[in-house]
Amino acid sequence: PVRPAHVPAHKALPEDPSVDATADGGDASDADREQDLRPLALIVQAALAHHFGPDGAWALVRRTPDTTAGFFDELMTAHIARDVALALGASPAAAGLPLEDARATGSS
Numbered sequence: 001p002v003r004p005a006h007v008p009a010h011k012a013l014p015e016d017p018s019v020d021a022t023a024d025g026g027d028a029s030d031a032d033r034e035q036d037l038r039p040l041a042l043i044v045q046a047a048l049a050h051h052f053g054p055d056g057a058w059a060l061v062r063r064t065p066d067t068t069a070g071f072f073d074e075l076m077t078a079h080i081a082r083d084v085a086l087a088l089g090a091s092p093a094a095a096g097l098p099l100e101d102a103r104a105t106g107s108s
Helices: 025-052 056-061 069-087 099-105
Strands: none
Touching (some): 025 069
């Protein structure tokens, strides 16, 4: 997946430098947090679409307990986590999650 272009809000210059930045500090931190999460949400959605088709998120919701949920979900979670780590700039070796790790971290 390709990481979307993003300029964090905290790097934007204020229009009027005389404006007190602490007056609306709560709003600014909320805006920063929301902007920082958008690229990650796009990366996860792209990973879901890659592994499950364009309705990836809904494919997860439609799963039923009598399917192969346990191992399959653990395996796909590991693949999606790897895709996100690579998209965020991790090295391929650091982003790799061996299959046995995926089994060990999942629910029984």
